[in-house]
Amino acid sequence: MLDKREYIDIESALSRIGGNVALYKKLLKHFLIDNHIDDLCTAIENGNYEDASRFAHTTKGVCANLSLTKLRTVSTNIEANSKSGLDCTAFVPELRQSFEATAQVIMDYAG
Numbered sequence: 001m002l003d004k005r006e007y008i009d010i011e012s013a014l015s016r017i018g019g020n021v022a023l024y025k026k027l028l029k030h031f032l033i034d035n036h037i038d039d040l041c042t043a044i045e046n047g048n049y050e051d052a053s054r055f056a057h058t059t060k061g062v063c064a065n066l067s068l069t070k071l072r073t074v075s076t077n078i079e080a081n082s083k084s085g086l087d088c089t090a091f092v093p094e095l096r097q098s099f100e101a102t103a104q105v106i107m108d109y110a111g
Helices: 010-016 021-033 037-045 049-066 069-083 091-110
Strands: none
Touching: 010 021, 010 049, 021 049, 021 091, 037 049, 037 069, 037 091, 049 069, 069 091
16 A cells, blocks of 8 residues: 555645645646656666756656655656766666656546
8 A cells, every 4th residue: 555645745735736626636647648757767778867867857846846755856866866977777666666656646636
């Protein structure tokens, strides 16, 4: 059983958008359709740290706005490491697992 609080802070996100649950659910569903997780993983696996940094930065920002806490943390770590030119391949399994778990929590919450 997933602890949804590890992946998403619904209360925090709702406070930023004036408590509009319908809007938040719409934004979460959009995130599931339009995210750059695969692009980020591909950039890392190909050693393209410039693209990885860019995708990680974008993902970090979206996750911060939606209060997707675990993905934000992983994206932040990838961005910092890729900007420094460090190998980020060790982050790929964690990124994929965090995305899958977050997606499950979103689907449970937003339908």
